[in-house]
Amino acid sequence: MRNELMRVTTKGQLTIPAYIRKKLNIQEGDYLQVQLEENEIRLKKIEPVRPLSAEDPIWQLSRFLL
Structure with a gap:
């Protein structure tokens, strides 16, 4: 695993x-989850x-249940 130093x-x-x-096929417009640990x-x-x-x-089922 490589370590990279990035500037914010x-x-x-x-x-x-x-x-x-x-490697992760991350492209412009993709979503990333950010988690603090x-x-x-x-x-x-x-x-x-x-x-x-x-x-x-599912909409048919919801009409039946309501």
Whole structure:
């Protein structure tokens, strides 16, 4: 595992090194979960939950239950 020293900008931003972005397939617009653990920051790539369409069967079930 390589350690990288990154500088935080005045807006609190930092750049994820290219080799890490490539390995994790992180692209512009992707979502990362930020978690604070003790004195460390952990980043995890996540797939956002897609909104349900009006045709999704769960809506039929919710009408039945309500």
